[in-house]
Amino acid sequence: MLMRKILIVEDEFIEAKNLQRMLIKAGYEVSGIANSVEQALSMLKNERPDFVLIDIFLRGASTGVDLGHMLRSQHVPFLYLSANSNKSTLDKVKSTRPYGFLVKPCREKDVLAMLEIAIYQHENRLPDPSPDAALPKDLLIRTGAVETDSYPAIIGQSETLQHTMRQVHMVAPSDSAVMILGESGTGKEMIAQALHILSPRKKGPFIKVNCAALPVTLIESILFGHEKGSFTGAAGRYIGKFEQADKGTLFLDEIGEVPFDVQAKLLRTLQEKEIERLGGSDTIKINVRIIAATNRDLEKEMAEGRFRIDLYYRLNVFPIYLSPLRQRGDDILLLANHFKDKFCLAEGKALFEIPSSVAHKLLTHPWPGNIRELESAMRRLVLLYSSQQEGLAEAVLQPQIQYKEAPSESNLNADQDVKTWHEYERHYILHTLKKCKGKISGENGAAKLLDLPPSTLESKMKRLGIKKGDY
The missing domain is CATH 1.10.8.60 (Helicase, Ruva Protein; domain 3)
Structure with a gap:
């Protein structure tokens, strides 16, 4: 491994020394330890490091976030290690566009894995797609073709879709994790399929997992597999989705629905590229590219303690946003x-x-x-x-609900109520639930009328604050 110089900016002596020890042990060179932004800037004048690890709250008037802005302007890559992960802190951190964020206390393995990802991202960073760049022939957006087994029919001509497809073309050949963001029904699975088909893994399996549809009690078994007798009902060995996707692509849809305790195991699997089946003792190496998708605001989920920050940065190497229709x-x-x-x-x-x-x-x-x-x-x-x-x-x-046509600019006035799209969606779902007399799944259930899996509908209801008494 090429020896890289790391500057540590941390005002807690023991924390700083622990970081120095683990970095040197892993083959890095520590160029210095600074306990304030002012000291860090002084060190940067004498020697430019390859990467900077920054604590957010430091001695002196300036914070680690202030240093992050300065480093960004000087094109020096950095990541944060902090004990504070509330929403206001995350919002400030996000504005500096770091290469990662770890919540302290953190394991040595997590720090080294995050640094490895950050270095990979920095050295293989992809520029924003040029708005004038031509799409390659195998990625032209369809304007009327029916779907084929080899490639999903991605229909459209809007500039926002063309921008998305340029991103797909750019990142598909790499092994980087991709996070596809967007509302339900925007076509995230089709983008994931396109990423797989246009990648060197196209001859390998493309395995889809709807995390929202997995029973909480079985999610570990389904993802990682199990051995016979590992739990009541385990009548035989089951090969999990990670093993099924070996040498191919694993698409984790609705990643925001994965329970917090399972997120830790998922993170370890992604870091160490190996799994253990439930009830098994053998370690199994895996070679899988991860594509994740969500309609949740993961930054809000992180701030409220429901989604791991380290897992977010592991998955969010290259985000692709799909615009609503x-x-x-x-x-x-x-x-x-x-x-x-x-x-x-x-x-x-x-x-x-x-x-x-x-x-x-x-x-x-x-x-x-x-x-x-x-x-x-x-x-x-x-x-x-x-x-x-x-x-x-x-x-x-309008089979379930009568929508009012959007008011024109000429008749829009201050007295009219303007609903957010979340309010429209909530009203739409509530109306359907009332029509179905509260029935969610099965024949004549709301999920079928809305063309949604029951688990996805229940997830939406929870997110939109729809309770049983509301319908």
């Missing part, structure tokens, strides 16, 4: 025609043009369910379509 107006009719033609073929019906009355509603609908909701709407259109078009738009778009 309401921000992709140029893509709505392209997607609608794609789904309409797909369902016409599936139902053995003749192709037809989307009526203008329906097209108008498609463009003004708020789409709280995003692309998944649009797909369901086009299925209804194909089933209901006939020469009689009166009331067709309402039947297609």
Whole structure:
């Protein structure tokens, strides 16, 4: 390993010495220990380190965050180690764009793993995709193609989607972890599939895990596997998802739903690239690329102690954000025609043009369910379509709830209530639950009407504060 120089900025003597010891033991050179921002800046004038480890609260008037801003302007890479992880601290830390954040006290193994990730990120950092860069031929966004087994049909022409696809093209060849962010129904799984197919691992398995759908009591077994007799009901050996994905890609959807205690084991697995099946004693090496996705605000989850900061930085090496459908107006009719033609073929019906009355509603609908909701709407259109078009738009778009059309600028006034999208989604779900008389899963349940897995609906209800008495 190339010896790298690390500057430690820490005002607790014992903490600083412990860091120095573990770094030297791991083959790093410690260029110095500073107990204040002023002392650190003085050391930086004499010798530029390869990386800086910073505590946030230091002696003197300046904080580690102040130092982070200075280092960022000088292009010196750094990461934080701090005992404070409240939301205000995380917000300040985020503004400096560090390469990592560990909560103290932390294990030697965690510090070294985080530093290894940070060095990899810095040395292999990818520039922001140029807005003028052409997409390669194998990544052109589809404008009407049906899906194939080899590549998902990613439909659209909006600038926001093209930016996303440039990011996909940029990071796909690497083994970096990718975090796909966005609301439910925006197409996170399709982006994960594209990342796998365009990577050197494309001949390996692509294993999908919906973390929200895993029973809490079985999640470790499903992810890591188990041996016969390891728990009641374990009648035989089970090969877990990590082993199934060996030499391929593991897509962890709804990663924010993983219980906190399981997050620790997941982090160790990602750091050490090995697992142990439940009830087993053998250590099994794995070679897996991780793609994670979530519709949760993980920074809020971290601040409230529900998601591990070290796991977040392990997964969030290269974030890709998917815009909601309401921000992709140029893509709505392209997607609608794609789904309409797909369902016409599936139902053995003749192709037809989307009526203008329906097209108008498609463009003004708020789409709280995003692309998944649009797909369901086009299925209804194909089933209901006939020469009689009166009331067709309402039947297609508003089977459970009547949305008011967005007010135009001319009639918008200060007295009108403007709802957030979360409020629309909450209202939408509550209305459906009332219609289903509180039934969530099964035939005639709200989950089926909303085209969601029951576990995902329950997760949404919890996030939106929907309790049993509300419906």
